[in-house]
Amino acid sequence: MRGLLFTSSKASSPSHSSTQSPARTPVTTPHHRTFSASIQEEDLLYAEQVIKRWDLESPFYTKLDSLFTGDGREARQFVKSVTNLQSAMHSFVSECASSEKLIHAQKLMQVAMKRLEKEFYRILSANRDVLDSESVSNRSSRARSSVLNSDSDEDDRISMSGTSVSDGERATVSETVMADLKSIADCMISSGYGKECVKVYKILRKSIVDETMYNLGVEKYSLNQINKLDWETMEPKIKTWLYAEKIAVKALFSGERILCDYVFSSSEKIRESCFTEICKERAVTLFEFPELVTKSKKSMERMFRSLDMYTVILDHWPEIEMIFSFESTTAVRTQAVTSYVKLGDAVRSMLTDFESTIQKETLKTAVNSGGIHPLTRYVMNYLVFLSDYSEALSEILADGPLQVHSPLPESYFSSMTSDESSSSSISGRFAWLVLVLLCKIDAGAEIYKDVAQSYLFLVNNLNYVVSKVSNSNLRLLIGEDWVVKHEQKVKQYAGNYERMAWSKVMSSLPENPTVEDLSIEAARDCFRRFNLEFNEAYRKQSTWIISDHKLRDEIKISLSRKISPAYRTLYERYRGYFQGVDSVVRYAPDDLGNYLSDLFHGAGAPGSVNTSSHSSSSSSYLSRAR
Incomplete structure (x- = not known):
């Protein structure tokens, strides 16, 4: 048909060419x-x-x-x-x-x-x-x-x-x-x-988003409602929000954006209109919650949950920015940024309060056992948890560094660069807080009237600090040199403790009993003096404690090596002169080790040190020590 039509038009054209004007040539029309x-x-x-x-x-x-x-x-x-x-x-x-x-x-x-x-x-x-x-x-x-x-x-x-x-x-x-x-x-x-199609899409998809957010536990709160919640009620709501935010950003809103972009790929305007109406309101409600939390009552217990929310928004910001990239969803991005900034401000404020609290704290009463002070436990556990948020804290401190009330000594940062040790850096901040605590520990040791117990207090608390630093992110933040330096200081304090607590026991024994020849009276006097000093040392220290089992064993072994060999030699050379005289030779050499094994558990003396001189007499102590 097409061929016939075109053939006809071509055939008719020459016959009319001489009489028809160009304006009338399309005879095929x-x-x-x-x-x-x-x-x-x-x-x-x-x-x-x-x-x-x-x-x-x-x-x-x-x-x-x-x-x-x-x-x-x-x-x-x-x-x-x-x-x-x-x-x-x-x-x-x-x-x-x-x-x-x-x-x-x-x-x-x-x-x-x-x-x-x-x-x-x-x-x-x-x-x-x-x-x-x-x-x-x-x-x-x-x-x-x-x-x-x-x-x-x-x-x-x-x-x-x-x-x-x-x-x-x-x-x-x-x-x-x-x-x-x-x-x-x-x-x-x-x-x-398109209007009819879009209406159906908006109604159905919005109902799904609303239902999902409801099931995730996302609710719209007012500041007044948030302020009425105590922490026991608030914390579960923050946990719910943290979970809901991840699902909403990674799955819900992201999925709705992808689906909307695909279904309405032929119209940019419709894509924006649909996605905005479906997700905007719920997204603003979601990201408004952290801001309301920051405006509520401040307390140190909210630090970590605030950091959790800050970290989640920080980690998800690229997705948030991409998903809500439309001009009509600017309010969502603005709300997310507002909450992010407010959370950072709240964390800085709580860090300042935390430092101020430590500096104002005074160790007025001594720990009876010379063990770890509650302030030491609280501060170090707090810092360990904080160190897990080092990346977020770096961002927060970079936006607004805290003010240091006292300068840090240069020797404190021997393993850090000048940038790392600055007061605005996260490393400098943690090092400063640890130093403040160590100063409090030093001051707390002065409360003890017994010098030996004051050194034991320093041993326990400094060792606890070093252990917490060594086994957490604090080691990376404060530095390896700091750890090595303070491990040496723990050993120094332990040596001072041994010297102050056991020097009289050690001096009661002959310096070289294998060479020295003692008279019977001198040997008798030596046994009596040893019994007195060991009994006194044991009685006094039976309630003392060394919390770290490894350190406890090291000090026991050190004391045993300093006391047992000399006493064993004295015992074996002169015990025969005092047969049946229990008041002169009270301890067999093995008894000393058993008694030492009972120390530093804080249990108190099990009874009088007056026991028989036979090794079997201390079997009950040994079994308890094990």
Whole structure:
């Protein structure tokens, strides 16, 4: 037909060339118009046949009928007929805006759009399980890129790279459903019925977001409500928020953005409008909560939860910025930044209060056993937990460094660079707080009237500080040299303790009993003096404690090596002179080790030191020590 038409036009052209002006040369126009009209009429007839089969008002329609099922052939045929109908309508308008064909085509278009709207609603409602935000958000960045750059081909399928093999079937269904939604949206938008499509989408997806946020425990609070909550009630709500924020950013909002971008890829304006109405309100409510917490009553116990919230927002900021990149979602980004800044301010304030509290604290009463002071435990455990947030604290201190009330000695930072040891750095801040505590410990040792016990107090508390630093992130922050230096100081204090507590016991024995010849009276006097001093030392120190088992064993071994060999020699050389005289020789050499093993547990003396001189007499002490 096309060949015949063009042959005819060429044949007629020469016969009229001499009599017809150039303005009247297109003699083929009536033929073309007739051909075009016939094509449009065929499109209209074809569209009518396809669309009428799926008319919602048809007597043959049942609720079980679904256009987008199976291999999608029917759906593609339907969408293609709508596209052809739209093209025919444009042609009819150019001919006559009030023609019967145009009116008929418009009615068919309305039938088709009602059908597509119904299918759009059905697909969204029936496939919530494969359109859940977590599944959608698991698409790789490559898949997301392909979504944003995809064309409007009705048979387009989103790339599923990043979906695990075990989820293959689910991914295929999700893929198909998303492509069907996109096909319907593209068709309705291009046909001028985007408003109806968008309305359905907003209603259904917003209900899912609202339901998910409710299930996650996200509520809208006022400052007055937050201020009425005690910490026991507040902390669980913060934990709930921390979990909800991760799910919302990583899955819920991210998934909604990906789905919205894909389904409405043909219109930037519609994508923004849909996503904003679906997620904006809930997102603002989510990120408003941390700000309200910072405005409530301040207390040191809120430090770590505030850091948790600060860290979560810091870690998720790239995703937040990307997900809510639309101009209409600026309020969400602004609220997230506001909460982030307020949390940083709150943490700086609590750090200042913490330092001030330590400096004001005075150790007025001595720990009876010479053990670890509660202030030492509290401060070091607090610092250990704080050190786990070193990255967040670095950000916070960089935004607004704290003021140091006293300068740090240069020798305190022998293993740090000048930048690291500055008062505004996180390392400098932790080192300063530890130094303040050590000064308090030194002052606390002066409370003890017994010098030996004051050294034992220093041993216990300094060793506790060093142990906490060594076994946490504080070691990286304060430095290896600091640890080595203070481990040596612990040993020095331990040596001072041994000398002050046991010097009289050691001096009661001959310096070199293997060489010295003692008279019987001198030996008797030596045993009596040893009994007296050892009994006194044991009695006094039986309630003292060394908390660290390793350090406790080291000091016991050190004392045994200094006392036992000399006493054993004296015992073996002179015991025969004092047979049956229990008041002179009270201890067998093995007894000394057993008694020493009972020390530093804080249990107190089990009884009088007056026992028999036989080794078996101390078996009960040995069993308890074990």
